[in-house]
Amino acid sequence: MYAYKTGIGPIDALKGGLEPGTGILVLAPAQSSGEQLGYALTRPRPGEYAVILSTTMRSVDVRDFLAGTGFNRDFIGIIDSVTKLSTPGIADSMEVKYVASPSDLTGIGIKFSSLMESIFQGEFSSSTQALFPPPVRFYVDSLTTMLMYRKLEVLYQFLHVLNTRLKKMESLGIYILNGQSFDERTISLMRQLMNVVIEVKTGPEGEFLRIHGIPGVTREWMEFTVGQGSVEVKV
């Protein structure tokens, strides 16, 4: 079975990475490196692809960020829910698909299917390491924004459908949420959808993460840093 490398030592050392179909929730406060941690988990390794749903940054900025962080953008598709508001006539390309707003779940679902289909059918950048099904990391940046636009119950149902599809496609789902902005019920429901939860906290001594949901991996807080699209954990 394929294993998705995370760059987080204790996870990769255990089974070589995460199983296909895993959903990861990164619970991180504002002003932390949580978003960068999400991107580091999303970074496609050789033979892999990534699809990013951006609700906060325009795709042009996401692509600049990815280029500056050393990601291979040829294997990354973006669903941009920001740009269309200011540039209504902008047209989809193979790599970037636009939806009207983060509230447009119909559009997000359609563009997600469209990108996944082009990856599976080999119409996206083709890799020299042709794996089937092609490993795809799907990153939602961020649930915090989506919850501002849609009700919790609706988003829960939508993500449930999306997660089921990701499992069928043997892909990896990565979702970031600011745990401090929402009540316990919201966090609890979002946790229910995921197999793995990575909590992030910041302090004067640095940034720490704690992993839930992987038997055999410590639940202790571990200091980490993120740089150039990679995460380093001090064990």
Next chain:
Amino acid sequence: MIRTGISGIDEMLGPGIPEGTRVLFSLEPGVDGRLFMLSTLRSALLDGRRCLVVVPTSNESVFRCDLGAVGGAVAAAGQLTVIDSNARETINHEARSARKRKSCWISLLNDRVKEERIDVLFVYFDLLYEDLGLEGGLEAISVPGTGAPLTTVVEHLNLEGEALISRLASGNIFDLIFSLQSAYTTVPFFNFFTLEHVAWARMPRRSIPYTSTDSHVKLYIPKIIVTGPPYSGKSTFVANASDRGISVDRGDLNGFRTTVAMDLGWLHLKGFDISLCGTPGQPRFDPIIPQLVRSAMGIVLVIDATRPEDLGRARDLMEIAFASKLPLVVAVNKADLPHRLDEQAVRVSLKLREDVPVVFISALRRSDAHMVVEILVERMTVQHF
């Protein structure tokens, strides 16, 4: 009457969608089905109808651009009015309770329908459902027309599946319901729509695959298998049924031509894009038939009316091609020549179910071949995926 503008669906609905009809396009998450409503809107605008679109997930300029990509100049048409996300924000800001918000929507829609003398109301429903609840949302969009009854067309992202569709159909809330879904393997294998409910006519529940281009929906039959004993006329059938096609034939030692791989044909019939795949009939090619049958949606079994002795081979082919699991039509070919086979003999010999059509044809006649394909398409589309 208004029309969907989708070839195949409009034929299915006959003269069109009557005035005052409430139409629902229910979209499963991820299925590319937005063109159904946009195409209906384009069609209504081209017919000179005054249309009001309620699109709470988007702003007017984004919506007009999206419509422009599908419908060209109609996006700028004067008879199109749009209520967008700004209206929703204002209502949600000013009215705190769902009850008050519903009142605001009712008065906004009623006013706009009267002022603009709207003929057709188009609603992207899921945010209204979220804000007002199902009953509240439906009440808000139940707007009386000015003079003639108002036709209402709704697109909804259905996160509740069949339960919601059953509720809406059985409650007679919508007169015409299409559900748009994907058949998944590891990736969407194909999109299909199901005609779930028609209030004004007796029509079977039917499902039909489709493909979407940038501006059009095309109904699509991925594969029909044409099989039968050697020399029964399969290649002739495929060639005469198709608009274009290829055949891989070789001459045998007796001078007859026989198919050694497959016949392929493509045709456009009654709004459908259809692919035909003819199998070889010789037993030595039997191992490839199960591969050819994969992802087929129906089978035409061609037998020769002048050769009853070949019915045993036809039975074998039915088994190899899993004919009992797929919609099937038996085409008894060469019926224009003297023959002894009758329908009863065919049915008994092939152990056919009562509902399997047996049609006597001459594959040399294009109209006969088309009739067989039409009968099979009719059978395929009433089968749910």
